[in-house]
Amino acid sequence: MIMLYLDPGSGSFLIQLLIAGLAGLGIAIGSQWAKLKRFFNRKKNKELTDDENEDE
């Protein structure tokens, strides 16, 4: 048992498990989609730099 100083909330824990499932599905679909796009674009998707990560 780890010590938690924040109350994570039971509902908040469960919803994460659910979203993780959905996101996993999304990533799986997304990566197939990206592969398909790359196939047509013949262009590798640029990795986001740190700064692009921070702002829109």
Add this chain to the structure above:
Amino acid sequence: MMKTKTNNLSASFRDPSGFLFTRDGELYRQVNTVYAPEYDRLMSSGLYQKLVEGGRLIPHEALDVEPAAPGAHKILRPERIQFITYPYEWSFGQLKSAALTTLLIQKTALQFGMALKDASAYNIQFHKGKAVLIDTLSFETYVEGEPWVAYRQFCQHFLAPLALGAYRDIRLAQLLRVFIDGIPLDLASRLLPGRTRWNLGLATHIHLHASAQKRYSETALSEARHGRTMSKQALIGLIESLQAVIRKLTWKAGGTEWGDYYESTNYSEAAFEHKKRLVNAWSGKVAPKVTWDLGANMGIFSQEAAQHSGLVVAWDIDPEAVEKNWKKVRADKQTRILPLLLDLTNPSPAIGWDNLERASLGQRGPVDLVLALAIIHHLAISNNLPFERIAQTLAGWCTWLVIEFVPKSDSQVQRLLRSRKDIFPGYQREDFEAAFGRYFEIVERQSVDESERWMYLMKTV
């Protein structure tokens, strides 16, 4: 040995990992032994170095000084933030930047086998023009299989106000002033338009999240989990989902009070330039560490003061002006201007336990210099504040004051008087000087070229 005065700060008493204290004007953070393994991992894993190099975490040095309480593992001296700000003072873009910074840190931490144990917006400050995490004790060892303990807090502190600003009304972000631990998700869910239920990110992270909280409010965590775990990849997926949702949230400001203020000013180019020269020269004379520009709008005069100030806080009541100014200083890489949101007639109060957790505006002063340009008529006429009260308050906020007097004959003042009875016989320059003279020494006074306005440099007595 002479005992020096040590003060524990009330902003940091919740976390048993350590706390902040000041001694002889220096700020220190005590790391308690209970947190030693986590702190040592942060430092030895390379995570600290990675985050500090990226400008995401405040740097510190560990010093050999006397602890403020028993049970100390280390005493740190963090780099000082010039001016502490709160999320209800940030523009939409600033809150968004703070949110994305928090997620980026969480993702980076996971690469180093750690995770954020909290995601409070109050742990983020704007430092050298950038959002940075100031709580060095926010990290814990990541345990494979565990969900994100700070997920709920992240949604309340960041996602809810951003979604409300983007989809309902930017003014709802002010709810952060009422709810110190972020906007409750059931409230955010009720306030958001129904169509946001069709947005997968908001449907899950806010609407469904709120329902789950309600449904499982009486259920123990272990019972709710039922032994289920979350893989590291799934956790990264969750963080990336939050990143995607937040990146897509945008706020397009509509027309506002001040949007075209500079275009609609009633004075000439010569008057404008003269005012700029005076602000520049007088700021140079004061050489302030921190300047507050009250009613800064897009920060034209803040830019003059910034040439001589460590930091100019460019306050304005209009969320659009603050947002535009923030975008401008970011684009210009102007790190000495920090635009912030403030209703001067009802400034940020002290909030939290015993009203000590977050400081009021006045408690974060006094600063070396306050600019009060073209606001005296708004305070005295629109808000019925006597000169005496204005002078008294400003004297508590600063050492030096640059203030502009706008006479009744000025068309901007006439515009304010159009909609109301003139009950201000005492709104004369002589009355203004007399009232301010009780709290300040008038060091310089200049009539503004091609205008009936006057500029003053004053110093508190």
